[in-house]
Amino acid sequence: MADVHSTGAGGRPRATNFTRAHAALVAIVATVLVLTSSTAGVVATLRVALVGLALVAAVVDLRTGRIPDALNATCATCVVAAIPAVAASHRSALGETAVDAVAGAALGGAPVALALWIIRPDALGGGDWKLLGCVGAGLGLVAPVTALVMIAVAAAAHVAGSLVGGRGPAPFAPGVAVGTIAAVATSPYVPSHSAGWPS
DSSP, X not given: OXXXXXXXGGGOEEOXXXXXXXXXXXXXXXXXXXXXXXXXXXXXXXXXXXXXXXXXXXXXXXXHSXXXXXXXXXXXXXXHHHHHHHHHHHTXXXXXXXXXXXXXXXXXXXXXXXXXXXXXXXXXXXXHHHHHHHHHHHHHHHOTTHHHHHHHHHHXXXXXXXXXXXXXXXXXXXXXXXXXXXXXXXXXGSOOTTTTSOO
16 A cells, blocks of 8 residues: 555654564665675575565555555665676676566556556555566566566455455555565566567
């Protein structure tokens, strides 16, 4: 859902201690994993980091109904940090690898989610479209087409959760977490940019 929780001075929203603590922990672990992994292992490390970030986002969203900006910023940092190593691993140009990340964000539904948030902010939170963009970009570095798997599974899980819950729209991040796991599971069986995507 949205990207912050509770209300601070002046009526401005703020993150809870729960969200800050988890975002800080994930920031340290995920960034260290990506930055210290070898060139050959960076894609595998990125898969683990994306699943971990998505799962933490799901827990936070279920507990607070919000996805903190700090968590999405952490995911974005991991993706950007991984681009040079992924480019080296795939033996592709840095620009081409960056395009894969942008393609993943687009295929993962971030532009549509952003438009929906602008039109109907009550239907989708700001943290939701940011999470889709970050996770989609990360999946784009793994294999862009997997972002389609992520958003398809995420949407189906979200609809199912809303129907079963019967109390309006369910939190969105749990669906993204399930979709990310599905996307990572299918990634070995689809081409990465270097293995078959058009230049």
